[in-house]
Amino acid sequence: MEWALSLLLNNPTVLKKAQAEIDNYVGQDRLVEESDMSNLPYLGCIIKETMRMFPAGPLLPHESAEDCTVGGYHVPKGTMLLVNVWGIQNDTNIWGDPKTFKPERFEGLEGYRDGFKLMPFGFGRRSCPGEGMSMRLVGLGLGSLIQCFEWERTSDREVDMSEGTEGISMPKAINLVAICRPRPTMLYLLSRL
Numbered sequence: 001m002e003w004a005l006s007l008l009l010n011n012p013t014v015l016k017k018a019q020a021e022i023d024n025y026v027g028q029d030r031l032v033e034e035s036d037m038s039n040l041p042y043l044g045c046i047i048k049e050t051m052r053m054f055p056a057g058p059l060l061p062h063e064s065a066e067d068c069t070v071g072g073y074h075v076p077k078g079t080m081l082l083v084n085v086w087g088i089q090n091d092t093n094i095w096g097d098p099k100t101f102k103p104e105r106f107e108g109l110e111g112y113r114d115g116f117k118l119m120p121f122g123f124g125r126r127s128c129p130g131e132g133m134s135m136r137l138v139g140l141g142l143g144s145l146i147q148c149f150e151w152e153r154t155s156d157r158e159v160d161m162s163e164g165t166e167g168i169s170m171p172k173a174i175n176l177v178a179i180c181r182p183r184p185t186m187l188y189l190l191s192r193l
Contacts, residue, residue: 058086
């Protein structure tokens with residue numbers, strides 16, 4: 001969610017479009033609910049594009065179950081392979097301008113994946129079993145933050161999108177610091193929580 005909010009702060013028109021989608025479907029009398037997610041496709045596109053650009057696990061380990069050939073190289077059975085998910089999801093031959101945040105890339109895509117081009121949770125039988133729950137929780141959390149608050153950067157400069165180097169996940173190098181205020185249309189609902 002930190003990557004998504006950072007991208008939204010650097011792309012305010014996308015943030016406004018997401019707020020409009022939530023306002024139009026959910027309204028301002030209640031909070032976003034899990035059952036709303038299927039009716040908020042643009043929010044889903046934002047999440048997929050964020051996961052494409054900044055996958056939580058940029059390298060996925062797999063072990064070859066049998067001798068095989070990968071990219072012209074012989075791989076013996078039992079070899080540990082690291083799939084460079086970040087490299088695939090940011091490949092200019094696949095995505096065209098992969099450094100640009102364009103949630104519209106995913107309009108009309110059913111599910112969470114796009115073949116072997118988008119695989120933030122891995123693939124095959126050993127993909128992450130928490131994929132569905134993660135997508136719902138990120139959707140609810142991000143949707144609520146977008147619905148309830150006005151967001152802005154702390155300065156005129158864009159949010160730093162540098163990637164950190166700690167661990168096997170992909171944290172931001174510099175934590176997000178932003179200004180948020182309750183949206184005037186949501187004050188009554190927020191005061192009742």
